Amino acid sequence: MGLLSGIFMGVIFGVSLMAGWQHMMRRRSTKRIAKAADMKILGSLSRDDLKKLCGDNFPEWISFPVYEQVKWLNKLLSKMWPFVADAAELVIRESVEPLLEEYRPPGITSLKFSKLSLGSVAPKIEGIRVQSLKQGQITMDIDLRWGGDPSIILAVEAALVASIPIQLKDLQVFTVVRVIFQLAEEIPCISAVVVALLAEPEPKILYTLKAVGGSLTAVPGLSDMIDDTVNTIVNDMLKWPHRIVVPIGGIPVDLSELELKPQGKLTLTVVKANSLKNMEMIGKSDPYVVVHIRPLFKFKTKTIENNLNPVWDEKFELIVEDKETQAVIIEVFDKDIGQDKQLGIAKLPLIDLQAEANKEVVLPLLASLNTLKVKDKKDRGTVTIKVHYHEFNKEEQLIALEEEKRILEERKRLKEEGVLGSTMEALDGAASLVGSGVGMVGTGIGTGVGMVGTGLGAVGSGLSKAGRFMGRTLTGQSSHARKSSSSSTPVNSVQENDGAKPL
Structure with missing residues (x-):
């Protein structure tokens, strides 16, 4: 009898224990679900919303980073930098040197790299923000900082002045780079990449100029000329809405939507x-x-x-x-x-x-x-x-694009004939120092229309092999053809403008 009662009480106790455990786990699960729902609601609140809810009890340690830190990427970039720097130096020589020639100011007859080394210090990525994830496209902003130790010397030649080596020292770059990935169904799954510097915050490229074995005063205003050239290249080619469009993987794709167009x-x-x-x-x-x-x-x-x-x-x-x-x-x-x-x-x-x-x-x-x-x-x-x-x-947009092509072809022809030198000389119409690139365009550019396109021509074999630059098609042209093409410029007839001359 005692044995039976013991077995019965044991079964009752076991069933009760199991029922109690199940009830406790169900209650715990309900609480977790409720807390998860509350956390989801709190997660959707902004810093200002939380401050209103918490008042003076708002903890200072709560933060909402706009950019995600990528320490792993910085470590990887630091180890890869010697190889990346070697490759970048070749691309810079092939792509930036023609730009310096195209954009060199009047008064300077030649502007080239005498020495170019990006040093041993890799850029640092402060953070990455995914801006949008729309269908077939990913937009990403990269906060980039670089205070490296590059060795960059420019060989500057001016009229009646021997070549002056100018060193760029204490170079620092602070900017946010916008990268747009155009997705594709085929491997490597990316058909094109768009790169540009955001206008806000303003890109900062800081450096000091020092003449090697000479003086900057040998050419009056030389420092300002180089500064203007750098600013012009950045503002007119790299700062948003201007951009570099590079096809990836050889996948044929229509990139017209990524290109810069007259608005x-x-x-x-x-x-x-x-x-x-x-x-x-x-x-x-x-x-x-x-x-x-x-x-x-x-x-x-x-x-x-x-x-x-x-x-x-x-x-x-x-x-x-x-x-x-x-x-x-x-x-x-x-x-x-x-x-x-x-x-x-x-x-x-x-x-x-x-x-x-x-x-x-x-x-x-x-x-x-x-x-x-x-x-x-x-x-x-x-x-x-x-x-x-x-x-x-x-329709008007297409007309503007066609006019741009016509002007580019005309400028290319004039450069091949030796009528135009650099782009800045074309704008200025003189080789003297006349300030900030003002003057008149050669009369051979043509007469004509108020609509102007906004493209830039081929600017270097490195980028031309990659694909598209400034939202315009780049093909594998000869070096002479690449040097000959340049930006389109507004063209109005001098007679139609009552003597006003387009630059």
Whole structure:
């Protein structure tokens, strides 16, 4: 009897224990699910939302990193850097040297690398952010920092001056690189890569220039010329919306959607300027205005002599590629013997403009758009402009692209005939130091139209073999052909512009 009762009590106790354990696990699972739901809700809250909920009890250690850290990638890059640097040096020589030749300022007859070594310090990736994951495409922003130890020496030749070796020291790069991967179904699963530097935050390339065994004063303004050349290349070729488009793996694919296209046309009238700063010892300044959206596509007004309140009332048409990020730049110069002097500069962001609406704007002239460089705080006067933005339809966009091809072919022909030297000389029309690339284009460029394309020609065998540059097709051209092609430039007839000369 005792044995039976013991077995019965044991069974009852075991069943009760199992039932209790099951109940406890079910309750624990319910709590976990509830906590997971709460955490999911909290995870969707921003820092500001959490601060409102927590008030003064908000812990400081909570952070929401915009960029994901990739320490593993930095370690890998550090070990691979000697091999990456060797390959990069070859590509830079083949692709950047032709750019230096194309963009060299007037007054410099040759600008090449005498020595190029990227050093032993690899760039550091501060973080990576996946911007979007839309169908067939991945957009990624890479926060890049480089304070390396490269050895870069430029061989600079100027008129009547022997070659001067200029060393770039203390080079530092701070920028965010946007990379777009176009996906494909075939291996390697990526059909093309788009690379560009984001305009915000502003890319920073810091360095100091030192003449090796000589002095920078041998060529007046040489340091500023090199700075302008570097800034022009970055702004006109690498900063978004401009980009490099490189096909990958030889997969035939339509890359037209990735390419840079004309978006609209800005009709700009330079009306007048008031209270300009006088730069002359005797008499008054002889002002003229240069306007552009991209550094290489400039228009110049006529010069009005001996006047600090000039009235031009001249109209120009400029192509817009990305209204949200681009701006029109207005520079006022004093025509002078030798180097023209800048009287002031102004900037109007295009994002502020409404399509098909006329707008008159009075802009204060500044000593520089870089406020960190401004030392002269004196009033430089104002410039008055009228603007009208027209957004292209598909047909107008195609017309602009065709016009671009025509201008590129014409410029290529003129360069092959020796009429044009570098792109900057083509804009300037002179080999003397005339300041910031202003002047007139050779009359052989042609007459004509207000629409202009926005492409750049072939700029180096390294990138040309890779595929597409600046959203334009690059083929395996000969070195002479690559050197001959260059950016398109706005072309208006001098007669149609009442004497105004396109740059």
